[in-house]
Amino acid sequence: MAGLFLMSTAFGANSPDGIPGNGTPRSSALHNVEYAQANGAALFLDANIPEAPRPVPAAIIVHGGGWVRGDRSTDVGPLFAPLARAGIAWFSIDYRLSSDISQFGAAIQDVESAIRFVKSHAKEYRIDPDRIALIGESAGGQLAAMAALNPAPGTQVMAVVAFYAPTDLVKLAKTSEFVPKQIRDSLAGTPFEQLLLARLGQLSPIENVKTGAPPFLLIHGTEDAMVPFSQSRAMCERMAAAGASCELFPVRGGGHGIRWWEAARPAEAEAYKREMVTWLKDQFAHAGKRVS
Numbered sequence: 001m002a003g004l005f006l007m008s009t010a011f012g013a014n015s016p017d018g019i020p021g022n023g024t025p026r027s028s029a030l031h032n033v034e035y036a037q038a039n040g041a042a043l044f045l046d047a048n049i050p051e052a053p054r055p056v057p058a059a060i061i062v063h064g065g066g067w068v069r070g071d072r073s074t075d076v077g078p079l080f081a082p083l084a085r086a087g088i089a090w091f092s093i094d095y096r097l098s099s100d101i102s103q104f105g106a107a108i109q110d111v112e113s114a115i116r117f118v119k120s121h122a123k124e125y126r127i128d129p130d131r132i133a134l135i136g137e138s139a140g141g142q143l144a145a146m147a148a149l150n151p152a153p154g155t156q157v158m159a160v161v162a163f164y165a166p167t168d169l170v171k172l173a174k175t176s177e178f179v180p181k182q183i184r185d186s187l188a189g190t191p192f193e194q195l196l197l198a199r200l201g202q203l204s205p206i207e208n209v210k211t212g213a214p215p216f217l218l219i220h221g222t223e224d225a226m227v228p229f230s231q232s233r234a235m236c237e238r239m240a241a242a243g244a245s246c247e248l249f250p251v252r253g254g255g256h257g258i259r260w261w262e263a264a265r266p267a268e269a270e271a272y273k274r275e276m277v278t279w280l281k282d283q284f285a286h287a288g289k290r291v292s
Helices: 077-085 107-120 138-147 171-174 181-187 191-203 229-241 258-264 267-284
Strands: 006-010 028-037 041-050 056-062 089-093 129-138 159-163 216-221 245-250
Touching: 028 107, 041 077, 041 107, 056 107, 056 138, 056 267, 077 089, 077 258, 077 267, 089 107, 107 129, 107 138, 129 138, 129 267, 138 159, 159 267, 171 191, 181 229, 216 229, 216 267, 245 267, 258 267
Parallel strands: 056 089, 056 129, 129 159, 159 216, 216 245
Antiparallel strands: 006 028, 028 041, 041 089
């Protein structure tokens, strides 16, 4: 049974297909479900599954934290309610955090493991395995994008929503004010610099765009000082050039972080949630046309 822990039930008004009217669909909340083992350590997810007469679409959420920290509950908490109200199941996952440069990128495999887990338990969780999206925030956006752009067997998804994702890691490494100048200068011209930049290029979503990529919705604060808004704009341009679908939703005056938006930009925060849900519903309406 995949270790289901039915912890709570939320009540609301259901429409026949599980998409809410004025309320939130009834749902089962799941906590601390082990979805994979990585290097002998367990990886867990939390989830919310709407109760509906037919299988519902699902979103797998990947938190941010600069690849070295983060939390599947607090960092992406603002996303939970709008997805639940829309009748979309969500699964918020842990992944391996990088403790050294050699581990960087390994978490992409964890996202793939989460996709396989959700698909393999689709009947149990009452979700439609052909209607799964990835939602990633900050570093989690990079991980989600890479998993979607280079899908391993059994890990294809229908769509990706990425919040202020670092999509060009090479450019970020060369220009970010968050990389101390003395470190950048010490690496300049060295063989290690070339190796590092080559690896960052391999892990940059913008360098992995190809025809047939799933559609992307990029949501980004226009005043983001950590991951510049221009990163998402360039990513959409690259996808358009490859014939792939990408939409960019700007959060005017927004900095870095959806939790920051909740406090400092509440009107804009509500707007991005509406856009996210509307866009996901539109993608899910085309089930079977893009994902086999």
